[in-house]
Amino acid sequence: MASNRSRWYLWPRSLQGQVLAAIALALLVAQTISAVLIWREQSHRRESGMVSSAAFRLLGPSPEQRRRQRRDDEDRAPPPFRVMYSDQSPRLPGEVRLARVEHELAEILSAQGFDAAEVVVFERDPRQDVVSMRFMQRHRRELAAFSRQPTPRLIIASVRQSSGRWAYTRVFSEGGEMMVLAPLVGQTIVLYLVLVGAMALILRRMTRPLKALTRRVEDFAGNRTLEGQLDPDGPDDIQGLIAAHNAMEARIAAMLDEKDVMLGAIGHDLKTPLAALRVRIEAVDDDVERGRMAATIEDINRSLDDILSLARVGRPSDPVEPNELSALVADVIGEFEDMGEAVELGDTDRIVVPIRATWLRRALRNLVSNALRYGHRARITLAREGRMAVLRVDDEGPGIPEGDIARMMEPFTRLEASRNSGTGGTGLGLTLARAIADQHGGTLTLANRRGPTGEIVGLTATIRLPVS
Secondary structure, three states, rough: OOOHHHHHHHHHOOHHHHHHHHHHHHHHHHHHHHHHHHHHHHHHHHHHHHHHHHHHHHOOOOOOHHHHHHHHOOOOOOOOOOOEEEOOOOOOOOOOHHHHHHHHHHHHHHHHOOOOEEEEEEOOOOOOOOHHHHHHHHHHHHHHHHHOOOEEEEEEEEEEEOOEEEEEEEEEEEEOOHHHHHHHHHHHHHHHHHHHHHHHHHHHHHHHHHHHHHHHHHHHHOOOOOOOOOOOOHHHHHHHHHHHHHHHHHHHHHHHHHHHHHHHHHHHHHHHHHHHHHHHHHHHOHHHHHHHHHHHHHHHHHHHHHHHHHOOOOOOOOOOOEEEEEHHHHHHHHHHHOOOOOOEEEEOOEEEEOHHHHHHHHHHHHHHHHHHHOOOOOEEEEEEEEOOOEEEOOOOOOOOHHHOOOOHOOOOOOOOOOOOOHHOOOOHHHHHHHHHHHHOOOOOEEEEEEEOOEEEEEEEEEEEEEOO
């Protein structure tokens, strides 16, 4: 599994990178296939040339004619291409035979009626052949024009006749297959530069507006109060996408504004009669009944504040500013200590994080209130883990069943088994705290804390915020 991940990490993740990589791979495969086909064609051409040369010499003048030519050429060194005869095979141990050349040469000799009981074609290092070396020393210039290699490739074609004698001749061939592939490598490099460069420019024109659209969506998801709209740019398809996004963004912003106006009106319309009721209950003579009525009104007010806060969390009015989290945590703990609550400050690191202090303070208060309400005590720690600031609130309560932890983040959700109506609350505290953490690009998680024997000894609420 880890190796698969590492292989995927090597593949580009951007659209431009993936398209360029795909084009480069396709071009590499195409050029590789072309190189193989050309190499095979060149190899077949050289083999055909060797077969033709060897057959022409073996089927040439008779031995008597060759003896007369030899007497006429006594003043010159015998060329290595002349057909020679031997009672033993000229092939030395370790020399590589060329089976395909042997087969083609045998077919030609057989078609011409040549006495060939066995055909053996092999390759020999020309530096190990005295006759070839003598010839190469005398004809360096001609060989340099014939072959671009320092030494040509030496092929020896030998035929065992019915009499048992061997007739053989030497054939020089241009070696070095890499010399054939070198132009293809240069051609591939030029194609890469031209094709990939042109595609990079085209993809850059396409992806630039897409990146701008991505940033716009991210900013809108984090703020929702952006000024102006994104100018359509790029090809027609992408311009259409940007125009559709602008229309959707305007519609969502209008709906959010309508929601804010509606919630503001609801808050105003409800709080006014609640305030009037709070005044009127003072006329109730029964102290117990008056206290219950006042508590009910306060619960309604708190619920209304939580609902309005949850509605406004996506459209905060205060700016993001660098704040020292340890100081903010100390302030919140001080508020609870002033009320006589059992709140403890654990280990803290000095961490400066860009936050909306009012909102993060509200989230921390909700977590501490839950810890005190259901766990009787709260302990807060702050630590830096990599590029994240980690704020933990521990309590000593009964915890939450594992299957219900995710559900507790939903609005108006309360775990009645341990959090009865007597404990108060509307079930919005954790939802609001999670929304505030999301607003800052962080997360809120809940986890049961277990003792040495595995029993649940409390609950830990963890907020993780990016440091920068």
